[in-house]
Amino acid sequence: MEQLFVTANGQLLERWNKAFPKAIAVVAVSDVPEATAAPRGVLWLDTRNLEPVDAARDLQDAVSFGWPVVVMAAVPNETDAFQALTAGAVGYCHVKAAPEQLREIALVVEHGGVWMLPELLQRFLALSSRVAPAPAPVEPELNALTSRELMVAEQVAKGATNREIAETLDITERTVKAHLSSIFEKLAVRDRVQLALAMNNIPTYTTVN
Amino acid sequence: MEQLFVTANGQLLERWNKAFPKAIAVVAVSDVPEATAAPRGVLWLDTRNLEPVDAARDLQDAVSFGWPVVVMAAVPNETDAFQALTAGAVGYCHVKAAPEQLREIALVVEHGGVWMLPELLQRFLALSSRVAPAPAPVEPELNALTSRELMVAEQVAKGATNREIAETLDITERTVKAHLSSIFEKLAVRDRVQLALAMNNIPTYTTVN
DNA sequence: CTCTTACCTGTCCAAAAGTACAATGTACGT
DNA sequence: ACGTACATTGTACTTTTGGACAGGTAAGAG
Numbered sequence: 001m002e003q004l005f006v007t008a009n010g011q012l013l014e015r016w017n018k019a020f021p022k023a024i025a026v027v028a029v030s031d032v033p034e035a036t037a038a039p040r041g042v043l044w045l046d047t048r049n050l051e052p053v054d055a056a057r058d059l060q061d062a063v064s065f066g067w068p069v070v071v072m073a074a075v076p077n078e079t080d081a082f083q084a085l086t087a088g089a090v091g092y093c094h095v096k097a098a099p100e101q102l103r104e105i106a107l108v109v110e111h112g113g114v115w116m117l118p119e120l121l122q123r124f125l126a127l128s129s130r131v132a133p134a135p136a137p138v139e140p141e142l143n144a145l146t147s148r149e150l151m152v153a154e155q156v157a158k159g160a161t162n163r164e165i166a167e168t169l170d171i172t173e174r175t176v177k178a179h180l181s182s183i184f185e186k187l188a189v190r191d192r193v194q195l196a197l198a199m200n201n202i203p204t205y206t207t208v209n
Numbered sequence: 210m211e212q213l214f215v216t217a218n219g220q221l222l223e224r225w226n227k228a229f230p231k232a233i234a235v236v237a238v239s240d241v242p243e244a245t246a247a248p249r250g251v252l253w254l255d256t257r258n259l260e261p262v263d264a265a266r267d268l269q270d271a272v273s274f275g276w277p278v279v280v281m282a283a284v285p286n287e288t289d290a291f292q293a294l295t296a297g298a299v300g301y302c303h304v305k306a307a308p309e310q311l312r313e314i315a316l317v318v319e320h321g322g323v324w325m326l327p328e329l330l331q332r333f334l335a336l337s338s339r340v341a342p343a344p345a346p347v348e349p350e351l352n353a354l355t356s357r358e359l360m361v362a363e364q365v366a367k368g369a370t371n372r373e374i375a376e377t378l379d380i381t382e383r384t385v386k387a388h389l390s391s392i393f394e395k396l397a398v399r400d401r402v403q404l405a406l407a408m409n410n411i412p413t414y415t416t417v418n
Numbered sequence: 419c420t421c422t423t424a425c426c427t428g429t430c431c432a433a434a435a436g437t438a439c440a441a442t443g444t445a446c447g448t
Numbered sequence: 449a450c451g452t453a454c455a456t457t458g459t460a461c462t463t464t465t466g467g468a469c470a471g472g473t474a475a476g477a478g
Contacts, residue, residue, distance in 0.1 A: 108316075144225070150284060159406050177466065179465075384457060
């Protein structure tokens with residue numbers, strides 16, 4: 001697994017090198033493709049000295065490269081972490097994280113996990129809990145859905161069309177419609193838009209109005 | 210690292226055994242302490258056939274044991290995942306996850322990471338974004354909308370139909386459509402469902418894939 | 419062996435949504 | 449006065465949705 005550090009001055013910090021003796025450093029995200037030929041690896045993004053806007057752009061580019069991206073912040077904070085993860089990063093830590101921790105993080109993200117400071121994780125959950133009060137009004141009725149209906153509903157909740165759902169579940173578009181009709185009735189929504197919103201615990205026009 | 214599965218019938222699924230030949234199974238969380246003497250390990254909680262209430266209690270007990278806890282759900286869903294992680298679980302996956310994936314998950318949580326389905330992670334972030342002071346990814350593009358377009362978009366975000374929007378804004382349905390076409394292009398969404406989701410900072414099918 | 423439930427499908431139809439091409443009027447800045 | 453952006457609407461057409469009506473299969477309960 002390659003460890004590729006993107007850092008403004010093109011210099012690896014000692015601790016990075018200690019964690020990954022074979023780590024590579026590049027100056028910009030655009031240099032990444034030519035800096036490595038490895039099929040898999042981890043991209044580490046040093047956001048010190050970077051304006052938030054630039055950091056966001058870099059992160060976007062980095063994520064599109066396909067490797068898991070870990071953002072290393074000079075001063076980790078909630079908002080920043082939040083944006084980083086939303087943008088597709090799967091790790092968020094301190095630039096001066098200890099070598100052992102860097103290795104842990106690498107291990108985690110290389111295997112599809114997400115790594116962030118424990119406090120941050122709890123903070124995230126706390127935040128979410130405020131908008132997602134456990135058993136939402138939709139929840140109880142969600143149990144009324146059959147397993148197949150639930151699958152369809154979840155697809156709609158992601159914005160999929162009937163055709164896409166049909167392909168995903170390997171059934172006919174007609175069947176998707178059948179499930180949908182049933183779902184609409186059970187959840188008391190009138191169309192897919194309201195369903196999509198309801199599935200995401202967002203009040204809809206008729207509900208509110 | 211010990212892999213301890215808590216499952217109602219006390220039987221290890223084949224795939225679990227395949228992933229961890231030395232895995233242990235117990236029937237209840239209360240049996241965990243006497244089932245192992247290992248200093249560290251991972252607790253896997255099978256929540257099939259468990260009432261939500263019982264699952265919650267079990268999870269709490271499991272977490273208090275001190276080992277990282279991974280919840281395995283029969284039908285993974287946002288709310289359930291949310292509750293599990295809030296309660297202290299650091300992993301959330303499908304009961305029938307493939308052996309390779311189970312090993313990945315174990316690796317992740319053993320090293321302080323959090324593991325959940327990628328879609329779920331995005332959902333979480335979307336949820337938090339509604340209360341977090343963070344400028345959401347959609348925001349900047351929202352500025353591209355004209356005042357009238359914004360009004361239409363907001364209505365769609367609440368689940369309104371074209372007719373309703375037309376009445377509310379006192380314009381023709383045709384005009385609503387005109388605004389919508391423009392909105393779709395500016396925000397790079399393909400239909401009202403994706404628009405409604407985007408307006409609520411929820412990643413959509415094509416975005417997440 | 420029935421009855422029920424979930425799941426799947428078909429045809430037909432009507433409403434809703436979305437697009438293409440075109441046009442009018444208004445407001446604002448140069 | 450001229451250009452540009454915005455808002456508005458019209459006609460016409462295609463696609464998507466959703467519902468009505470009518471089935472067929474498979475699994476499980478009684």
